[in-house]
Amino acid sequence: MKTRYLLAIESSCDETAAAVIAIAEDGAFALRSSLVASQVDIHARYGGVVPEIASRTHLEVALPLIQDALREAQIQRQDLAAIAVTRGPGLIGALLVGLQIAKAIAFAWKLPLIGVNHLAGHLEAVFLEDRTPTFPFLALLVSGGHTTLYRVDEHGQYKHLGATRDDAAGEAFDKAAKMLGLGYPGGVQIDRLAQQGDPSRFPFPRSMMRQDQGLDFSFSGLKTACRNTLEKLALPLEPSILSDFCASYQEAIVDALWQKTALALQLQSLSSVVVTGGVAANSRLRSLFQNQCQKYGYSLFLPSRRFCTDNAAMIAAAAVPPFLQARFDDLSLNATGKLPLDPSALPRGPRRPPRSTQNT
Ligand code: KG4
Ligand code: ZN
Secondary structure, three states: OOOEEEEEEEOOOOEEEEEEEEEOOOOOEEEEEEEEEEOHHHHHOOOOOOHHHHHHHHHHHHHHHHHHHHHHOOOOHHHEEEEEEEEEOOOHHHHHHHHHHHHHHHHHOOOOEEEEEHHHHHHHHHHHOOOOOOOOEEEEEEOOOOEEEEEEEEOOEEEEEEEEOOOOHHHHHHHHHHHOOOOOOHHHHHHHHHOOOOOOOOOOOOOOOOHHHOOOEOOHHHHHHHHHHHHOOOOOOOHHHHHHHHHHHHHHHHHHHHHHHHHHHHHOOOOEEEEEOHHHHOHHHHHHHHHHHHHHOOEEEOOOHHHHOOOOHHHHHHHHHHHHOOOOEOOOOOOOOOOOOOOOOOOOOOOOOOOOOOOO
8 A cells, every 4th residue: 555645834823843644545644753843932031922033933943843854754755745734823924934835845846735724733633643533523622822612523524612702721821820920831830830739729710601601611700810819819929829829720720621511512412522732731631521521421532742732743634634635725825813613603702802922
């Protein structure tokens, strides 16, 4: 059987990533390399992602990273059958760097081009694992810019069920971390500090929890509660109080995510759930979802942590179905900052001002 190789590039926010997958004739695929050049240290000193710096850094690191990805996969450029790239959503300048590089490579090496929605990448990341779900399943996508529930009936068929009306879960982690002076990105720091903490010490709110409030989320009240609670405490927080604070805050986010997921599973009569996106790397989220799914008889699918946070392997995985069906893009493909996965879903809730640090 002839193996075909696909190169994928991801540059929607502050990680430059390149990956190679091998696709067998029957459509089965195996990851051959997946490299991520993180810009976290560069942006940390500004307390968030600086779009212009992200774009410039992508430009500097992308080509050597692609070469390394090919080398690690032990293939030559002549072995490639296609190139996939994230076309949105994300920071427009950052996206454009990856897209222009992919288009240049497609043109120069005469390769078909596949534009991938970054969110589809997060949802398809689970297919990089040995244990994969069968359709249909529920997917909870929790990242820096998105908190959305989808019903997934087939590769590429995502029905929007509900989403956050204000802050995304990752944003809620990052903003609290900033208030606590923990630096950027905050999710990982809160996760780490919360391990020693008491999650019941601070009674943080869970918003929109009534069943009649449907499958949307809200995390802006939690952020306000975080600020109000901090105002009453002596700063800087003592280590044990800081741990309890992080554990309580994290519990409020993860508990709200589980409550809505459980409701969606019930309403959609589904028995499998995938949780993906950067926040799905959170330790407490992983243990709570594991416990609850076991208790209620649901099958849980969590991509490994490296496939939850931004990477190019997930972009490659999402490109496999269009590759097999020869659905390619031409060189007029453009990057799009906002790119919903399910365009039929109408935006709900109050309109929000643009974020200064924008994740996808
Ligand atoms: O998917 P991702 O890498 O990038 C976007 O597409 O946004 O997600 C980044 C988000 C950030 O808000 C980061 O704080 C959060 O994921 N995150 C975590 C953890 N690791 C990353 N949040 C909680 N716990 C973690 N361990
Ligand atoms: Zn992402």
